[in-house]
Amino acid sequence: MIYLDNAATTPLSERAAKEQVLWACERFYNPSATYVQATKVAFALTEARGRLKKLLGVKDGEIIFTSGATEANNLAIRGSVREGKWEYVFSSAEHASVDNLAKALEREGREVKFVPIKKTGKVDLEKLEEVLNEKTRLVSCMFVNNVTGAVNDVAAIAKIIRKKAPKAIFHVDGVQAFCKLPFKLSNLDVDAFSLSAHKFHGPKGVGALYIKNKAGLKNQVYGGGQEFGIRSGTENVPGIMAMLTAAEELDVKGRLEKAELLKQAFLSELEGAGIELVKTNRSSPYIATFIFSGVNGETLVRMLENDVIVGRGSACSAKKSGNHVLEAMGYNLDQIKGAIRVSFDAALSEQEVRDAAKIVKQKYYELVEKLK
Amino acid sequence: MKTILLRFGELFLKGENRHLFENALLNNIRKKLSGEKFKLYRTQGRIMISDFENEDEIVERLTTVFGLHSLSLAEEVEASPESICNYFKTINLNAKTFKVEVNRADKRFPVKSMDFAATLGGILLDNNPELEVDLYSPQQKIMVDIRANGKAYVYGKTIACQGGLPLGTSGKALLLLSGGIDSPVAGYLMAKRGLKLEALHFHSYPYTSPEAKQKVVDLAKKLAIYNDEVKLHCISFTRVQEAIHQHCAPEFMITIMRRIMMRIAEQICKREGLGAIVTGESLGQVASQTMQSMTVTENVIKTTPVFRPCIAMDKEEIVAVAKKIDTFEISILPYEDCCTVFLPKNPVIKPKISQAEKEEKSLDLDALIGEALASEEVICVTAARE
Numbered sequence: 001m002i003y004l005d006n007a008a009t010t011p012l013s014e015r016a017a018k019e020q021v022l023w024a025c026e027r028f029y030n031p032s033a034t035y036v037q038a039t040k041v042a043f044a045l046t047e048a049r050g051r052l053k054k055l056l057g058v059k060d061g062e063i064i065f066t067s068g069a070t071e072a073n074n075l076a077i078r079g080s081v082r083e084g085k086w087e088y089v090f091s092s093a094e095h096a097s098v099d100n101l102a103k104a105l106e107r108e109g110r111e112v113k114f115v116p117i118k119k120t121g122k123v124d125l126e127k128l129e130e131v132l133n134e135k136t137r138l139v140s141c142m143f144v145n146n147v148t149g150a151v152n153d154v155a156a157i158a159k160i161i162r163k164k165a166p167k168a169i170f171h172v173d174g175v176q177a178f179c180k181l182p183f184k185l186s187n188l189d190v191d192a193f194s195l196s197a198h199k200f201h202g203p204k205g206v207g208a209l210y211i212k213n214k215a216g217l218k219n220q221v222y223g224g225g226q227e228f229g230i231r232s233g234t235e236n237v238p239g240i241m242a243m244l245t246a247a248e249e250l251d252v253k254g255r256l257e258k259a260e261l262l263k264q265a266f267l268s269e270l271e272g273a274g275i276e277l278v279k280t281n282r283s284s285p286y287i288a289t290f291i292f293s294g295v296n297g298e299t300l301v302r303m304l305e306n307d308v309i310v311g312r313g314s315a316c317s318a319k320k321s322g323n324h325v326l327e328a329m330g331y332n333l334d335q336i337k338g339a340i341r342v343s344f345d346a347a348l349s350e351q352e353v354r355d356a357a358k359i360v361k362q363k364y365y366e367l368v369e370k371l372k
Numbered sequence: 373m374k375t376i377l378l379r380f381g382e383l384f385l386k387g388e389n390r391h392l393f394e395n396a397l398l399n400n401i402r403k404k405l406s407g408e409k410f411k412l413y414r415t416q417g418r419i420m421i422s423d424f425e426n427e428d429e430i431v432e433r434l435t436t437v438f439g440l441h442s443l444s445l446a447e448e449v450e451a452s453p454e455s456i457c458n459y460f461k462t463i464n465l466n467a468k469t470f471k472v473e474v475n476r477a478d479k480r481f482p483v484k485s486m487d488f489a490a491t492l493g494g495i496l497l498d499n500n501p502e503l504e505v506d507l508y509s510p511q512q513k514i515m516v517d518i519r520a521n522g523k524a525y526v527y528g529k530t531i532a533c534q535g536g537l538p539l540g541t542s543g544k545a546l547l548l549l550s551g552g553i554d555s556p557v558a559g560y561l562m563a564k565r566g567l568k569l570e571a572l573h574f575h576s577y578p579y580t581s582p583e584a585k586q587k588v589v590d591l592a593k594k595l596a597i598y599n600d601e602v603k604l605h606c607i608s609f610t611r612v613q614e615a616i617h618q619h620c621a622p623e624f625m626i627t628i629m630r631r632i633m634m635r636i637a638e639q640i641c642k643r644e645g646l647g648a649i650v651t652g653e654s655l656g657q658v659a660s661q662t663m664q665s666m667t668v669t670e671n672v673i674k675t676t677p678v679f680r681p682c683i684a685m686d687k688e689e690i691v692a693v694a695k696k697i698d699t700f701e702i703s704i705l706p707y708e709d710c711c712t713v714f715l716p717k718n719p720v721i722k723p724k725i726s727q728a729e730k731e732e733k734s735l736d737l738d739a740l741i742g743e744a745l746a747s748e749e750v751i752c753v754t755a756a757r758e
Binding site: 296298299300301302303305370371372 | 577578579581614617618
């Protein structure tokens with residue numbers, strides 16, 4: 001069985017698992033307690049924030065550990081909402097944790113604007129510039145799209161925001177970028193950045209929000225005042241330590257090269273097979289979405305599951321019909337029904353990926369034949 | 373002592389066979405209450421339960437036993453005027469108006485019913501000065517049942533049960549369970565008439581999802597509340613559908629599918645000793661549920677009757693039952709079932725037997741049915757209680 005749904009989740013790395021057990025079983029103390037065993041944990045936690053900032057390539061700002069990216073996104077956005085005639089701007093290809101929140105803000109009567117994406121899968125920068133103004137409070141746009149792999153030019157977006165909307169907070173959902181693409185956050189000029197551990201061989205249920213100016217972020221839950229009072233609740237120390245272990249052992253550049261090789265291998269096997277790649281003009285080599293015309297992607301996923309595991313769009317919303325990202329790119333419902341997402345991990349071999357592509361092709365043809 | 377009085381439904385109609393029905397009912401009650409502490413006994417045409425602990429749980433379970441008409445939670449006291457009066461002195465009523473009714477099954481009881489009722493009412497009035505008697509529409513009726521076994525039973529509320537006939541007394545049958553709203557209702561209605569059910573589900577993996585199958589298991593869990601447990605036969609219908617799609621006219625897809633489902637159902641009935649097939653069909657609801665479609669579908673089975681208890685029901689009526697038995701919310705989950713895969717645009721509404729037989733000529737029916745039966749997976753589903 002070849003696993004090609006790494007954008008949905010990845011297996012926990014062994015070293016991270018060991019680290020998690022260490023902090024869960026031996027160094028289990030509550031970092032808020034006052035005895036020395038606990039303060040050691042608190043120090044390690046402070047150190048962990050520094051370690052994560054180093055991985056992100058940023059010196060200023062702060063790290064708030066969360067239960068994952070959904071919470072980090074919600075905290076960044078909800079925490080930036082203010083009373084008054086502010087406007088909130090979102091790309092129309094965001095993950096459900098941003099998209100549904102944007103719609104909720106709209107229902108609450110706030111001024112919400114969606115910026116369309118181009119056929120290339122990237123945010124339309126001209127349209128973005130048009131909607132920004134003095135009243136813009138927040139702009140949220142993902143780094144790498146989880147469905148198409150399209151990579152937005154975050155630095156360029158930041159530049160436009162600074163020029164047109166000087167009061168805006170720029171939030172980036174970096175789930176499919178962190179530990180996958182090499183970047184220095186300090187070069188990107190973002191105010192908030194979300195990440196999730198289980199996408200890079202860390203544990204599930206842990207993530208983080210980087211925030212440049214934590215004073216501007218309003219807490220969403222009340223409690224013991226952990227995480228600078230912004231995110232109360234006893235810290236998931238084992239998860240946080242395992243997340244950092246997983247991240248630190250990755251050679252991001254080397255893995256990126258490998259992923260590029262794997263994606264090319266997969267594409268070359270499917271060349272001329274009548275299977276359409278959802279093309280984006282700059283794309284993450286970790287993700288590729290294909291349109292298998294004339295079939296239901298769900299059926300194909302199940303036909304493949306004993307040999308190759310692939311996904312359908314976003315795993316978080318894969319079970320809902322339609323897919324707003326592909327829809328925003330102009331695909332029709334029949335095409336979206338036949339969409340399948342393949343996502344790679346650097347640990348795969350080229351041969352495995354070629355074999356997987358051959359199986360996918362074969363099963364697709366089988367299904368087409370049956371439906372004739 | 374707290375006692376539950378149970379009343380039969382129409383068992384009294386059963387003449388010479390009455391004891392068979394009563395025994396079945398007693399066995400079903402024992403099974404239903406297994407795991408609970410209780411004493412079940414029969415006395416003078418009544419079934420009673422005493423020495424129990426979890427009153428709410430026991431009452432809830434009893435209300436799902438077919439064959440019971442109603443039950444009352446009673447206090448058992450010595451059948452003497454003195455002890456009954458003493459018990460009445462302890463009663464605090466949560467009502468403004470009341471009425472006491474006395475029934476003497478034992479006419480040796482020294483006070484006449486009407487007189488005794490007045491005495492008991494007097495006691496209640498003395499102890500609850502706010503109370504008033506209302507003989508015509510009292511908020512609270514208190515019944516005193518004086519039996520010949522030397523005991524009297526005092527109770528207020530009567531709780532309605534399911535009615536019907538004890539499960540299993542009408543035999544065993546096979547329910548075609550699709551995942552929709554109608555088939556669980558059909559199952560419930562037939563189980564109520566004493567049929568112990570097994571269920572048959574056709575899935576079309578990988579065209580249908582594992583969730584679609586789990587949905588049927590969840591429905592069976594709800595049915596099992598009434599049906600004791602449900603033996604669920606799951607059969608892969610994928611190959612059959614692919615073959616029909618390949619070889620038959622598209623408008624006959626559903627007709628041929630249903631004819632093959634019936635054949636498979638009959639084979640399972642024969643093998644398992646089940647005497648009937650139960651379906652959720654309702655006349656005219658969809659193309660496959662016209663009179664002509666049902667004629668063509670039923671034509672393939674020879675010795676097994678098909679019961680369609682929903683046949684004359686409107687959708688709203690079916691939904692009302694589905695809500696009552698708590699299957700509605702599960703049934704409306706939006707997973708594709710096997711009937712929506714390969715669904716033709718214009719299914720034939722008035723098929724003829726000869727047409728269907730002609731279409732089937734291009735299929736190797738024995739092989740397809742054999743293959744489907746070989747895919748059978750049996751799941752024993754037990755009741756899901758909240």
